[in-house]
Amino acid sequence: MSADLNLFITEETIEGDADADGPLAGATVAVKDNISTEGIRTTCGSEMLADYVPPYSATVVERLTDAGATVVGKTNMDEFGMGTTTETSAFGPTRNPADPERVPGGSSGGSAAAVAAGEADLALGSDTGGSVRCPAAFCGVVGIKPTYGLVSRYGLVAYANSLEQIGPIAGTVEEAAAALDVMAGRDPHDGTTRDLSEVDGADPDASYAAAADGDVDGLTVGVPTELFEGADERVVETVEAAIADLEAQGAETTDISLPSVEHAVQAYYVIAMAEASSNLARFDGVRYGNRSESDGNWNESFAETREAGFGAEVKRRILLGTYALSAGYHDKYYEKAQDARAWVRRDFEDAFADVDVIASPTMPVLPFELGESLDDPLRMYLADANTTPVNLANLPAASVPAGEAEGLPVGLQLVGPKFDEETVVRAASAVEER
Amino acid sequence: MSDTSESTGDAEGDAADDADSSAGSAVAAVDAEEVRHVAELARVRLADDEVEEFAAQFGDILDYFEALDEVPETEREEELVNVMRPDEVESGLSQEAALSNAEETEDGFFVGPKVS
Numbered sequence: 151m152s153a154d155l156n157l158f159i160t161e162e163t164i165e166g167d168a169d170a171d172g173p174l175a176g177a178t179v180a181v182k183d184n185i186s187t188e189g190i191r192t193t194c195g196s197e198m199l200a201d202y203v204p205p206y207s208a209t210v211v212e213r214l215t216d217a218g219a220t221v222v223g224k225t226n227m228d229e230f231g232m233g234t235t236t237e238t239s240a241f242g243p244t245r246n247p248a249d250p251e252r253v254p255g256g257s258s259g260g261s262a263a264a265v266a267a268g269e270a271d272l273a274l275g276s277d278t279g280g281s282v283r284c285p286a287a288f289c290g291v292v293g294i295k296p297t298y299g300l301v302s303r304y305g306l307v308a309y310a311n312s313l314e315q316i317g318p319i320a321g322t323v324e325e326a327a328a329a330l331d332v333m334a335g336r337d338p339h340d341g342t343t344r345d346l347s348e349v350d351g352a353d354p355d356a357s358y359a360a361a362a363d364g365d366v367d368g369l370t371v372g373v374p375t376e377l378f379e380g381a382d383e384r385v386v387e388t389v390e391a392a393i394a395d396l397e398a399q400g401a402e403t404t405d406i407s408l409p410s411v412e413h414a415v416q417a418y419y420v421i422a423m424a425e426a427s428s429n430l431a432r433f434d435g436v437r438y439g440n441r442s443e444s445d446g447n448w449n450e451s452f453a454e455t456r457e458a459g460f461g462a463e464v465k466r467r468i469l470l471g472t473y474a475l476s477a478g479y480h481d482k483y484y485e486k487a488q489d490a491r492a493w494v495r496r497d498f499e500d501a502f503a504d505v506d507v508i509a510s511p512t513m514p515v516l517p518f519e520l521g522e523s524l525d526d527p528l529r530m531y532l533a534d535a536n537t538t539p540v541n542l543a544n545l546p547a548a549s550v551p552a553g554e555a556e557g558l559p560v561g562l563q564l565v566g567p568k569f570d571e572e573t574v575v576r577a578a579s580a581v582e583e584r
Numbered sequence: 585m586s587d588t589s590e591s592t593g594d595a596e597g598d599a600a601d602d603a604d605s606s607a608g609s610a611v612a613a614v615d616a617e618e619v620r621h622v623a624e625l626a627r628v629r630l631a632d633d634e635v636e637e638f639a640a641q642f643g644d645i646l647d648y649f650e651a652l653d654e655v656p657e658t659e660r661e662e663e664l665v666n667v668m669r670p671d672e673v674e675s676g677l678s679q680e681a682a683l684s685n686a687e688e689t690e691d692g693f694f695v696g697p698k699v700s
Contacts (some may be wrong), residue, residue, distance in 0.1 A: 202685055436697075440687070451697035452627045457630065457631075465623075472625050476625065489655050489660075528644050
């Protein structure tokens with residue numbers, strides 16, 4: 151059955167260190183196909199990179215295989231991470247193991263679905279605006295988006311550098327946290343990674359796996375009204391029941407307000423598209439990537455290569471990003487989006503003065519049916535309402551299964567203060583124990 | 585790719601005037617000419633039907649982005665510091681590895697399309 155789900159773009163193996171011991175020894179890991187693997191093609195779900203074979207591996211891949219995990223394949227994804235359903239892949243859509251007529255979420259849909267289908271113990275995704283948490287929620291597994299700067303992006307093919315982090319996906323909170331323990335930490339190849347001994351309030355000796363103890367007694371959980379408004383009632387009911395259960399375990403809940411998040415999707419898409427338009431300029435068919443046959447000059451050849459190599463959603467984002475940065479529009483869109491980003495960040499900082507963790511639905515909707523949102527990009531963007539604020543604010547978050555509605559998985563999102571992954575993991579493990 | 589020196593063409597200039605005079609109302613309409621102009625700046629060739637489809641979709645999406653007008657000017661407290669390392673020679677990709685994904689190479693160089 152798994153073969154029909156279209157989980158993997160490439161099924162090849164990188165053996166883990168057989169002498170390693172620790173929680174990842176002997177584990178299998180599926181790697182999103184925008185994370186470089188030496189000698190194994192890395193397509194980003196794009197025709198442009200269909201034949202691209204990286205000459206080096208990403209830092210996270212090295213760290214996981216050194217810890218004994220074996221890579222079992224490269225998973226399907228929305229092209230360059232641009233999508234919420236895994237349907238923008240040039241390699242066809244992935245189906246949701248919970249209901250094959252529905253999408254697995256995206257953009258790391260192949261990764262979450264591989265874990266849900268039992269094809270891998272762990273998976274790596276990348277999360278620019280929710281791309282780890284959304285598919286984790288839709289497939290009924292656990293996904294963690296780390297604080298910006300906790301995990302190296304070296305070897306991740308860039309989409310929007312200021313927003314994205316690589317994060318683990320697993321069947322349980324403890325397994326995902328154990329993978330994060332191995333992945334986290336400074337990397338000289340990524341100047342944005344932080345040495346936790348130099349970060350105020352962070353614990354350099356943190357064990358995320360050990361934090362999965364389910365002990366939420368005395369924990370204060372903020373419940374932001376804005377992230378429940380407009381969500382599907384069935385999702386809200388399921389998530390509220392899970393939060394009530396945290397209360398039963400000794401957590402306190404309190405309603406909070408994050409007014410800035412009403413502008414998060416707008417700000418996220420302007421910033422992500424702007425960064426994408428710049429990042430994807432590198433795909434000119436000269437150093438790597440497929441080049442179109444062209445009799446034209448450099449500019450014409452470049453434009454024809456990109457016409458053939460990119461799918462519609464990638465073109466949309468490159469063009470809108472170019473538009474938002476162009477003369478006459480830069481202040482109107484890009485500058486205002488940066489203001490909104492600062493506002494979102496401040497809103498969360500203010501909230502964390504009073505609460506330890508913030509809970510909401512991960513996705514405001516149940517998994518889409520295949521094809522349902524593909525012709526309406528704005529509708530797809532709006533589904534990212536609850537996940538994008540976290541990337542704008544650089545914070546850690548997890549999606550953990552809250553239960554089911556109509557037989558479909560519903561995810562609960564927990565957001566913590568910067569570099570406080572332990573609290574997110576702790577709260578998530580309590581949700582799981584219900 | 586967003587070469588702003590090129591973005592002062594007529595289509596762009598006219599549209600920018602529209603944007604300036606349009607506070608609040610639903611006017612982020614984009615015409616086919618503008619889509620073609622931005623596509624040219626971004627070096628992405630588009631088919632005619634793709635131009636029409638994008639013009640309609642961009643109108644909806646930019647209308648939605650209009651709400652950013654309501655965002656107050658916010659102080660940005662970035663905690664940014666430079667990250668430096670000693671300027672020492674380190675090993676990197678071999679020339680062979682660096683060229684291994686290129687469509688065309690010659691004598692250890694990338695071969696690109698003709699310049700003009």
